Amino acid sequence: MKRIVILGAGTAGTMAANQLRKRLERDVQITVVDEDPVHYYQPGFLFIPFGTYSPDKVTKPKARFIPKGVNFVKATITELVPEQQVVRLGDGTELPYDYLIIATGTHPTRSETPGLDSSEYGKTIHDFYSYDGAVALHDAIEKFDGGTLVVNLIELPIKCPVAPLEFAFLADAYFEERGIRDNVTIKYVTPMSSAFTKPVAAKRLGDMFERRGIDIEPDFYVERVDADRRTVVSFDEREVEYDLLVTVPVNKGAAFLGKTGIVDELNHVKVDSKNFQSPDFPSIFAIGDAAALPSSKAGSVAHFAMETFVPNFIEYINGSEMTHEFDGHANCFIETGHDKAMLIDFNYFTEPLPGKYPVPKLGPMSLLEETRRNHWGKLGFKWLYWHMLLPGRRMPVKAEMSMAGKIPVTEPDTSKDNI
Amino acid sequence: MPVTTIADRPVHVDDEGFMTEYQEWDEDLARTLAGTIGIELTDAHLEVIRFLRSDFEQNGVTPTLRRVSTVGNIPTKTLFDLFPKKPARKMAYVAGLPKPAGCI
Known part of the structure; x- marks a missing residue:
């Protein structure tokens, strides 16, 4: 057996x-x-x-x-x-x-970064990649009425790499809805050179940051957190101060x-x-x-x-040769605030491109565009997850990435200046 | 793949200038590559570059900063001193290796 x-x-x-x-x-x-x-x-x-989901929903x-x-x-x-x-x-x-x-x-893993596991964790230092962390952050964000919010990822790779972007967008919308956006500075502190690694999506996301007044601090590789001074310090001695730090620890x-x-x-x-x-x-x-x-x-x-x-x-x-190959296909909703979301679809070889998904030209989802439908798609996914995906029932989308419905774009490649 | 001329010889590079042929590299070329991004190579730089090259030869992947610090025993802080601002890209560029893979 x-x-x-x-x-x-x-x-x-x-x-x-x-x-x-x-x-x-x-x-x-x-x-x-x-x-x-x-x-x-x-x-x-x-x-x-x-506060969009109560903890018992997850x-x-x-x-x-x-x-x-x-x-x-x-x-x-x-x-x-x-x-x-x-x-x-x-x-x-x-x-x-x-x-x-x-x-x-x-x-x-907070212990990988000096200062992150301090007594300030759960007070001025938070993460939302755990149940307890997300619940504690709900209280902190409700009480936050002004100052600098730093959204940070320490090091790649992290799971759900778009989640910190979503967090920044949702925070912008949340503080706007509370009427205190002018009192809040949002800084996105990342070890990457832009908001995203692939050029077409990076350009769009960069523009979205700018429109929302979210500052980006690129190439920032956190060495330690100075919890007493409420400051993140990079390996090349740059410093960013915060009142509320929402970080993604090393995975x-x-x-x-x-x-x-x-x-x-x-x-x-x-x-x-x-x-x-x-x-x-x-x-x-x-x-x-x-x-x-x-x-x-x-x-x-x-x-x-x-x-x-x-x-x-x-x-x-069964002793046979393995005949299937995975193409690295990924598909992520990116919440962008005010009940809208973007969708990206890509694999090992092809970067996220604009277009429609899953049916070419019809969608109903729009790739690399902020729409309400994408947002409802993201919320509806929870049902699919529990009822279709986990039990292993067939989902209504293809496993292999498809170029059908995608529009190839040539964006100016600014990466040459980045070495 | 475009071919460019570096230090008077033809070299294969990608569209961002990262070399694509492992064998075309030598330390003379590294000096020229480093010069183009404002770095004067010292022994400390070369120690990093040699680790990158040998690790790539074994694994076929440009090592990450974490790998250089944990496996190569060169502290990340040193890497930022030697290759300021964007050490992962700069090290790979000078070492004649593919651009480090983005993780998204």
């Missing part, structure tokens, strides 16, 4: 468990391990600080999404020994496997992976970008945010990836 162990019951692990259980014979045993009984709808964290029990015929173990993972094909758990039990799927995600993969030798410096598992297999141990695969890939770390990527991962994995365990 073949034994498959899936580590992590988040977005990717849950989707994999559902799709594999449907497609594999019953003599294949599937076990899922996770220490946290709660499944968080992570895209919803963004809306909690502004949680459900993980067990509800694990299908019948899959063994769900609630335990802490303490060790993975790839050479022995065994996982050790917090209660001392050993879980041997024939095939391992690592889906333990990536996690904001790291699960700590137990650090000792396995199959990860990069941030504990993300090194895998083949086409089929998610570890080059060191062919019995190990890593999916979702846990994998070190040149694609975005996002639920949409995990979802699109599943359509090539699942058939590849089944081919592999």
Whole structure:
């Protein structure tokens, strides 16, 4: 009997468990391990600080999404020994496997940045990438009546790389609606040279920052936070003062992976970008945010990836060659405030372009444009997530990125001046 | 891929001027590349460049600042001193390696 162990019951692990259980014979045993009984709808964290979602809207029990015929173990993972094909758990039990799927995600790690883990965390220093963080930030933002709000990301890669942009846009709209926008300075402090890495989207987002009066502080690589002076300090000694700091800490993969030798410096598992297999141990695969890939770390990527991962994995365990290739397809809504949103669609090879999605010319979504429909699309996605995506039902969009409906643009490339 | 002339020899570069052929690089060329972005190469620069080149040769990817500091043992602060403002891009440019991948 073949034994498959899936580590992590988040977005990717849950989707994999559902799709594999449907497609594999019953003599294949599937076990899922996770220490946290709660499944968080992570895209919803963004809306909690502004009061759009109450916290109870983003949680459900993980067990509800694990299908019948899959063994769900609630335990802490303490060790993975790839050479022995065994996982050790917090209660001392050993879980041997024939095939391992690592889906333990990536996690904001405040301790990586001096000063971030200070007693000011939860007071003047916040993040919104965790349930508790988002809830605490809601209180702080309600009480905030003027001063400098700094929105920052410490280092790439981070999961949902557009979320800090969305946070800045939503903060602008929120303070405007409260009638105090003139009393608030919003600064976007980023290690990148512009708001986004790809030129067409960077240009549009840069213009949107300007229109909203959001200042951007580019090439700012945070070395430390001086919580007493309410200042972020960069490696090249630049300083930005804040009254309220909303940061995205360094994202790291699960700590137990650090000792396995199959990860990069941030504990993300090194895998083949086409089929998610570890080059060191062919019995190990890593999916979702846990994998070190040149694609975005996002639920949409995990979802699109599943359509090539699942058939590849089944081919592999049946001793066949893997015949599917992942193209790095990502699709992100970007909330831009006042009930509007933008949509971007891209992959390893093609940057986000304007056009219509998912149906060429018709949409109903508009790419790289702010519309109300996009906003309702983003809000409606929560239902799809719980009811279609996690249980592994077919979604009404194609997994592979398509150029149909997209308009190629040539924007002046200013990056030459950037070296 | 465009071909340009650097230090009197033909060199393949991408549209932003990053070299695309690993073998076309040598330390003389690095001096010229560094000069074009206002950097005079010292041994300290060359130590960084050599780590970048050997790491790229093994992994096929231009290493990140974090990798240079954790695996190459060169503190990030030093990298900002040696290659001011945009060390990741500048190091890759001088080392004749592909532009570091954006992470989005």
